[in-house]
Amino acid sequence: MRMKTITLEIDGKEVKAEEGMTVLQSAKNAGIEIPTLCYHEKLEPYGACRFCLVEVTKGKKTRLVASCCYPVEEGLVVKTSTKRIIKNRKVLLELILPIAPTGAHKSLAEKYGVKESRFPLEPGEEPSYCTLCGLCVHYCDKIKKWNAVGFQGRGIDRKIVLMSGIGDQCIDCRECYDICDAGKFITLAEEF
Ligand code: SF4
Ligand code: FES
Known part of the structure; x- marks a missing residue:
């Protein structure tokens, strides 16, 4: 099925996007950079870090939204900085x-x-070298389907741990090392 084309404005530039895309995706396609901390193109966005916030104006209403989760809309005016x-x-x-x-x-x-x-x-x-962004947890769960990395604890005690029963797959994979920008997996290295 052919997707509907949406026209919006980002930082004063007219941008064409497909219906269903997010503001972040359409900005990226148009060469406009929006910084992110919890976004990965292989994962469904989950809006944890709020670093990708942009201003969107619809009619007379302007508000801050997470661009990784916000869908494009016809006539939307977006400002990224x-x-x-x-x-x-x-x-x-x-x-x-x-x-x-x-x-x-x-x-x-x-x-x-x-x-x-x-x-x-x-x-x-x-x-802690961990911002609790959740990327490693989501990636291991949704992409690798292993659940070898998880959250433990609540509130200020919340942390990332390698779950028990990790198999040889972790030794060979270690994709979470590359995903984590905060350096946490270097501190967990001895557990691998
Ligand atoms: S270990 Fe890294 S990727 Fe995982 S939640 Fe912490 S900062 Fe995010
Ligand atoms: S990239 Fe983290 S909320 Fe959008």
């Missing part, structure tokens, strides 16, 4: 950096000019 959005991303980076201060998060912080965080770790607390 207004002051409000940048401020939001900076606060998210301030929250993330003490927990996961290396790799992609460090680069993003540099890009957004975030040098310090107003939310430091408690004295004696170590970075």
